[in-house]
Amino acid sequence: MASRMLVTHALPYANGSLHLGHLVESVQTDVFVRAMKAMGKECRFICADDTHGTPIEISARKAGMSPEEWIAKNYREHAQDYEAFEIGFDLFYTTHSPENERYAVQIFEALQKDGAVVKRDVLQMYCGVDQRFLPDRFIRGTCPVCGTQDQYGDSCENCGSTYEPTELKNPRCAICGNTNLERRSSPHYFVKLSKYQDFLRRWTS
Ligand SMILES: [Zn+2]
Ligand SMILES: [Zn+2]
Numbered sequence: 001m002a003s004r005m006l007v008t009h010a011l012p013y014a015n016g017s018l019h020l021g022h023l024v025e026s027v028q029t030d031v032f033v034r035a036m037k038a039m040g041k042e043c044r045f046i047c048a049d050d051t052h053g054t055p056i057e058i059s060a061r062k063a064g065m066s067p068e069e070w071i072a073k074n075y076r077e078h079a080q081d082y083e084a085f086e087i088g089f090d091l092f093y094t095t096h097s098p099e100n101e102r103y104a105v106q107i108f109e110a111l112q113k114d115g116a117v118v119k120r121d122v123l124q125m126y127c128g129v130d131q132r133f134l135p136d137r138f139i140r141g142t143c144p145v146c147g148t149q150d151q152y153g154d155s156c157e158n159c160g161s162t163y164e165p166t167e168l169k170n171p172r173c174a175i176c177g178n179t180n181l182e183r184r185s186s187p188h189y190f191v192k193l194s195k196y197q198d199f200l201r202r203w204t205s
Helices: 020-038 054-062 067-084 098-113 193-204
Strands: 004-007 042-049 091-094 117-127 139-142 169-173 182-191
Touching: 004 020, 020 042, 042 067, 054 067, 067 091, 098 117
Parallel strands: 004 042, 042 091
Antiparallel strands: 117 182, 139 169
């Protein structure tokens, strides 16, 4: 085994409290890291709150906070819980960081320069009341497959079907309840990963 190791585990979502499932993983990883360090390996254990995703924006609104306040509150709670369980991270950080932003921009710009980013217009649901496009999670309605009410715009929790928000019956805005949603097109960026297939296969092996 290599003498220098970088260890992490699945990033906890910054959208609520840690539960026992998170801690099982953390304790197991911590045991492994402690063993490696005791054996004299140069081992770094890093982790972070995953702060990006539509559910975070929805929960923040419900709690009457900005997304930044919401993730800061969850970060404090997570850090305290990990400390109480004596999880020995060398770094417990956040994806909402200047470093992450810098590298994301760097990667995106490099891809763009290489001609791997294509722009296409995509039809999306739009709420005229909130004056914003609605991601799948911001749309609720009746499942087109089994008819269960109050399901998300992309999947049904009852029958497990996945679908397009435009297939949902009686769609409404999850923020304001507006049932008169429009379909509007907006530009989206796509990365042509196939361009890097050979490199990625080599690198990941
Ligand atoms: Zn269903
Ligand atoms: Zn709305």
